[in-house]
Amino acid sequence: MSKNTKDTTVDIDYADQAVPKEGRKGFLTMFMIMLGFTFFSASMWVGQQMAAGLDFWGFIKSLLLGGAILGVYTGLLGYVGAKTGLSMDLLAKRAFGEKGSYLSSAMISFTQIGWFGVGVAMFAIPVSGELLGGSKAAMWALVLVAGGCMTASAYFGIDSLTVVSYIAVPLVAILGTVAMVMAVRQGNGTIVDQFAVSSGSVTVIGGAGMVVGSFVSGGTATPNFARFAKDAKSGTIATVVAFFIGNSLMFFFGAIAYIFVGGNDIFEVMIRLNLFYMAILVLGLNIWTTNDNALYSAGLGLANIFRQKKKPMVLISGIIGTLLSVWLYYNFCNWLNVLNCTLPPVGIILVLSYFINKKEYDSDKVEIKTVNWFAVIGVIAGAVVANLVSWGIASINGMAVAAVCYVAGQVLCKNREEAAENA
Incomplete structure (x- = not known):
């Protein structure tokens, strides 16, 4: 009896299969x-840099252009994910091959743990x-408590992420916006006037590149x-709208923090406004929503590489990230920004693989290669170009190179197959 019960236990995260209809969620939940995923405090740093180098209208133009590019990219990935019900790592198996997918899984796990x-x-x-x-003991106590709570909620999967998002998203959006408006009202002149003191060192294209x-x-x-x-429609719309709204809000929070208090976080604005406990609440919830999603993705990636269950991989990821957190904060942010350029080539190949081989994705019986070398080479070449070429937007450059490599490989393989059939 107990054996049967164990065998019929449902994995609510469907780590190694497509999400069935009974596991799907409505538009509001998605x-x-x-939206909680995009509430990323580090994005406020980018808002600070943009405010320091752009006037108000340049800031808005960069926000719109960068938001549109990011929206198209994430929207396509959202469509493929919703249409197939497959995680990034399961999609990677089809695009990169069984062992080739370890590359993308390692990259996403490494960056998300970081x-x-x-x-x-x-x-x-x-x-x-x-x-x-500011005592070291107090800091480490908070590190362990915060890391433990965030790891615990990610450990329990998508349902836990949903609860955290429903609580955190409205509070962060409302309280953060209220603080932003209060700061603007207390400043000298309008927000447009304050932006006008920027150095002008950033172009609109450069600002858009920061957004992306x-x-x-x-x-x-x-x-x-x-x-x-x-369904694919609701998944795509939820993704595009959430990414645009969430990222834009974070950039504005960072910009306002820089302009009115010389910082880079809405936390500092709230402290200056004597909203101390509100500041702690907003900062904690803001980070929690993104960290949960990051750890969830890291767990799925490691589960694919080591062929283990997702939950223990989430736990391991959380422990590593928590223990290394202070070191990562002071030493690894620049490296993580470099690694950011390595993942867009992965995403564009996942999208191209789906649209080029649509019939295979609709079938339950799919032949998975060991390694698709054209996909692997595309990611490596795209990452190199994204990090070394200074012209344009780094992630777009990387995606373009990866796409050319992958499509060329697909055409070459198809021609070889046709030649073999005709021989």
Whole structure:
């Protein structure tokens, strides 16, 4: 009896299969999950850099252009994820091959564990400084508590992520916006006047590149969540709208923090406005939503590589990210930004693989290669170009190179197959 019960236990995260109809969720739930994913405190740093180098209208133009590019990229991934019900790692198996998928899984796991750790430190360091005098013991106590809570919620999967998102998203959006409006009202002149003192060192294209680069690595994991949408249309719309709104809000928070208090986080604005406990609440919830999704994606990636269950991989990822959080915060952010450029080539290949081989994705019986070398070479070449070529937008350059490599490989393989059939 107990054996049968164990065998029929449902994996609510469907780590190794497509999400069935009974596991799908409505538009509002998907919108909340995706919006919470984009509430990323590090994006406020980008808002600060944009405010320092652009006037107000340049800031808006960069926001719109970068948001449109990021929206198209994540929207396509959201569509593929929702249409197939497959996670990023299961999609990678079809595009890169069984062992080839280890490359993309390792990349997403590595970057997401890194950003998880940075997020934990982004909460613990300022809060311990303001609340507990900045002692090392207090900081590490907060690191362990915050990392433990975030790991626990990610451990319990998509249902836990949903609960956290429903609580955090409205609170962060409302309270953060209220603080932003209060700061603007207390400043000298209008927001347009304050932006006018920027150095003018950033172009609109450069600003758009910052917008895209700020969350394009996390956006590559979109299928991990969009696969739970009830259909492709709602999954795509929820993804595009959430990414545009969520990222724009974070950039504005960072810009306002820089202009009115010289910082880069809405936390600092709230502290200056004497909204201390509200500041802690907003900072904690803001980081929690993104960190949960990051750890969830890392767990899926490691589960694919090591062929283990997702939950223990999430736990391991959380422990690593928590213990290394302070070191990651002070030493690894620049490296993580470099790694951000390596993931867009993965995403574009996942999208191209689906649209080029649509019939195979609609079939339950699919032949999985060991390694698709053209996909692997495309990612490597795209990552090199994205990091070394200074012209244009790095992630777009990387995607273009990866797409050419992959499509050329697909055409070559098809021609070989046709030649073999005709021989």
